[in-house]
Amino acid sequence: xxxxxxxxxxxxxxxxxxxxxxxxxxxxxxxxxxxxxxxxxxxxxxxxxxxxxxxxxxxxxxxxxxxxxxxxxxxxxxxxxxxxxxxxxxxxxxxxxxxxxxxxxxxxxxxxxxxxxxxxxxxxxxxx
Numbered sequence: 001x002x003x004x005x006x007x008x009x010x011x012x013x014x015x016x017x018x019x020x021x022x023x024x025x026x027x028x029x030x031x032x033x034x035x036x037x038x039x040x041x042x043x044x045x046x047x048x049x050x051x052x053x054x055x056x057x058x059x060x061x062x063x064x065x066x067x068x069x070x071x072x073x074x075x076x077x078x079x080x081x082x083x084x085x086x087x088x089x090x091x092x093x094x095x096x097x098x099x100x101x102x103x104x105x106x107x108x109x110x111x112x113x114x115x116x117x118x119x120x121x122x123x124x125x126x127x128x
Contacts (some may be wrong), residue, residue, distance in 0.1 A: 001106050003075035009111055010073055010104060014120040025053050027122055030110040038100055038118035056091075063091040079106040 016025035029046050036042045043052045056063040067088040074082045075086050081104050088097035098118050105113040 001079055001109065003073065003081070005109070006075055006079070006081040006104070007073040009101075009106065012068055012080060013111060013114075014068045014085075018068055020057055022050065022062070025045065026050060027109050030107055030112040033110075033112055033114075035114045036116065038116040041075055050062065057073055061091050062093070063089060063114070065089050066095070081106070 012024060013028045015021070018027065026049070029049055031046050033046055033049060034042060034044045035049060035052075049074075054067070055061070057094060059090050065087070067086065070085045071084040077080075082101055083104070084099070084101050086097070086099050088095065090096075100116055100118040103113075103115045104111055
């Protein structure tokens, strides 16, 4: 896939979360997709992703993605792309925000893998 096509799928995926649009979300994913969230939780398969998306937005979580700002998408020579982002969501009435990156892979015009990594801001370790 060309870089602009990969970028378009990533943006459509993010927009689907922002708009709570299940059909648009599913349209970006391959049947055997695997999404690994930054906490290590993995969702395998399009049907499991459908259940995850629907469950995340309804009671008791009433989850919402409030902000998901993406930066430039970096494409490699294979069918992969990396994007930096800033994210804010509300879940169980609590708002959380953090930055991270996602590494996505593509096959047959859809996303087949997403691995998310959260940037953790901590006091740097002293080099001794």
